[in-house]
Amino acid sequence: MKEYIIQRQSIRSYQLEKLPTEVLEKIQQRIDELIPLFDDINYEVRFLDRVSGLFGVKAPHYLAFYSEEKAGYLENIGFIGQQLSLYLNSLSIGSCWLGVARSQEKESTPGFVICLALGYPRGDLFRQLADFKRKDISKISNVDNEISQVVRLAPSAMNLQDWYFYQQDNLIHCYCQIPDFLKARLLGKRMGKIDMGIAMCHIAAVVTNYKIIKSEEAPDIAGYRYFRSFLLA
Helix, strand or coil: CHHHHCCCCCCCCECCCCCCHHHHHHHHHHHHCCCCCCCCCCEEEEEECCEECCCCCCCCEEEEEEECCCCCHHHHHHHHHHHHHHHHHHCCCEEEEECCCEECCCCCCCEEEEEEEEECECCCCCCCHHHCCCCCHHHCECCCCHHHHHHHCCCCHHHCCCEEEEEECCEEEEEEECCCHHHHHHHCCCHHHHHHHHHHHHHHCCCCCEEEECCCCCCCCCCEEEEEEEEEC
């Protein structure tokens, strides 16, 4: 999926025709094959025709993510949702995370978390690598390599990139920035964790034979909260 990571962009303007049935079936099959961060967290992904609170983003389809609330569930949703977003690119379909959208279905357990808009774009599906506006790698990682480069290209709420990845031998320690008062008011406490899962998905796209663990070797980093580590084989 790296070929899509280095050229993807969030699509906010869509052709409104419904996707062909055979394409929707392919997406559903991919949903059934998603690899979660945590096997013990129950979640569900549903197609919706409408959601509320879009702030101008109108698409022919939406994917709504639901989950039971357990430790790590928000990161888990970001991880599986970004897998779908990259897969959609392989079908020439665009997508966009909708952090403030709400399902119009009657919510039930598992509870609604977030939506992804999807459809064929009105404009370009991809962009040039030089067009990404991102933090310097030194702000998000202690090393500059393929892993930190794909993390740097991950989408995040308001493009804040509020994560840090400390690479140590065969471990990649994952941290989420502790939000200040203003960020907490604007985004709440959920989006940073979902963004963490999205960034971790980009790591998983370029590494193989990994396990997600809690590591006692993870150093303390001021202003950040440790989450989990990739243990590379």
